Amino acid sequence: MQFFGGSEISPSPPAPTASGNNAHMMYVFNRNGVCLLYREWNRPLHTLNAQQDHKLMFGLLFSLKSLTAKMDPTNADKGNLGVPQLPGQGCSFHSFRTNTYKLSFMESPSGIKIILVAHPRTGDLRESLKYIYNLYVEYVVKNPLYTPGTPIKDLVTSHLADFGTHHELIDNHSITNIGNRHLVTGRLKEQARSKIVGNIGRGIVDAFGKECERCELFNTTLDQYVRGLG
Amino acid sequence: MAAIYSLYIINKSGGLIFYKDYGSAGRMDTNDSLRLASLWHSMHAISQQLSPISGCSGIELLEADTFDLHCFQTLTGTKFFAVSEPGTLHMDNLLKHIYELYTDYVLKNPFYEMEMPIRCELFDINLSQAVQKDRVALLGR
Numbered sequence: 001m002q003f004f005g006g007s008e009i010s011p012s013p014p015a016p017t018a019s020g021n022n023a024h025m026m027y028v029f030n031r032n033g034v035c036l037l038y039r040e041w042n043r044p045l046h047t048l049n050a051q052q053d054h055k056l057m058f059g060l061l062f063s064l065k066s067l068t069a070k071m072d073p074t075n076a077d078k079g080n081l082g083v084p085q086l087p088g089q090g091c092s093f094h095s096f097r098t099n100t101y102k103l104s105f106m107e108s109p110s111g112i113k114i115i116l117v118a119h120p121r122t123g124d125l126r127e128s129l130k131y132i133y134n135l136y137v138e139y140v141v142k143n144p145l146y147t148p149g150t151p152i153k154d155l156v157t158s159h160l161a162d163f164g165t166h167h168e169l170i171d172n173h174s175i176t177n178i179g180n181r182h183l184v185t186g187r188l189k190e191q192a193r194s195k196i197v198g199n200i201g202r203g204i205v206d207a208f209g210k211e212c213e214r215c216e217l218f219n220t221t222l223d224q225y226v227r228g229l230g
Numbered sequence: 231m232a233a234i235y236s237l238y239i240i241n242k243s244g245g246l247i248f249y250k251d252y253g254s255a256g257r258m259d260t261n262d263s264l265r266l267a268s269l270w271h272s273m274h275a276i277s278q279q280l281s282p283i284s285g286c287s288g289i290e291l292l293e294a295d296t297f298d299l300h301c302f303q304t305l306t307g308t309k310f311f312a313v314s315e316p317g318t319l320h321m322d323n324l325l326k327h328i329y330e331l332y333t334d335y336v337l338k339n340p341f342y343e344m345e346m347p348i349r350c351e352l353f354d355i356n357l358s359q360a361v362q363k364d365r366v367a368l369l370g371r
Contacts, residue, residue, distance in 0.1 A: 047281075060276045070266060096289050098277055
């Protein structure tokens with residue numbers, strides 16, 4: 001499994017074959033079972049609440065990996081059922097299909113598990129999952145404001161709010177529109193305007209803004225890519 | 231044509247009632263096969279819970295690096311699943327054929343107790359014929 005075969009900063013994705021909403025939902029877990037990301041595009045049925053759903057999904061994958069390692073017909077020497085397998089050790093499954101959905105799974109060597117649930121006639125999504133993993137590495141892991149092992153949601157608004165209120169720069173209620181270029185389109189407090197003197201002040205806010213931007217870019221890029229998958 | 235490594239039949243409660251290995255390196259002893267069958271039964275049920283759309287009937291195909299697992303669930307809850315080479319076609323037809331053999335030679339056997347392990351000679355003979363037919367076709371490729 002080559003994860004660093006791409007080597008470019010933005011590896012080129014497989015060409016999307018269809019447009020529209022084909023994916024149902026996506027999960028990203030780390031090796032301890034913490035759900036780093038859960039995105040939902042089309043999910044009419046919610047059987048359990050969010051916490052239980054994440055735990056159930058992680059548990060299902062853990063047990064299925066254990067089952068595939070044990071059931072491997074080409075390998076005679078296997079451990080006992082239930083022994084935790086290292087990522088890459090033993091045979092692992094890459095997808096399963098039911099009559100209503102197809103789940104595609106990928107585990108990185110560091111234990112990051114990416115799961116994509118789509119319609120049953122989806123093709124092999126392994127290359128697409130590798131691309132999503134590369135997006136995760138570029139936009140999330142390399143973001144200095146991201147703490148590994150914590151969920152990847154709302155990094156922009158929460159950090160900006162903390163930064164802003166701490167330094168009395170931004171009125172909490174003014175963070176209205178977080179776009180790609182202009183992070184805060186709300187009003188700066190009057191005192192703040194006088195504090196940001198000259199280019200140095202503006203430069204600091206810009207640099208901070210760019211760091212926050214990179215994580216929001218993860219969400220928008222991911223969204224665009226998954227919607228384009230066939 | 232099918233190139234199956236092994237076949238399992240589990241009853242509606244998840245207990246293994248039939249296990250046959252057709253020459254894989256990963257042949258298992260009785261205890262392991264029992265555990266795996268029960269594990270599969272539970273995983274099958276959990277996968278229905280996680281469906282984004284209502285009306286899910288469980289896993290039909292699991293694709294791994296070195297094998298594929300095809301599962302057929304009957305309306306009564308009995309599951310027939312087979313481990314085969316990756317990319318094997320027409321496995322669902324083979325499983326349905328095995329289900330027919332099961333109804334003819336096991337269920338219609340007056341000495342067979344429901345949900346118990348299968349010990350029916352005619353079933354074994356016909357099953358081997360059905361699987362061998364496919365394997366011969368495979369070797370002829």
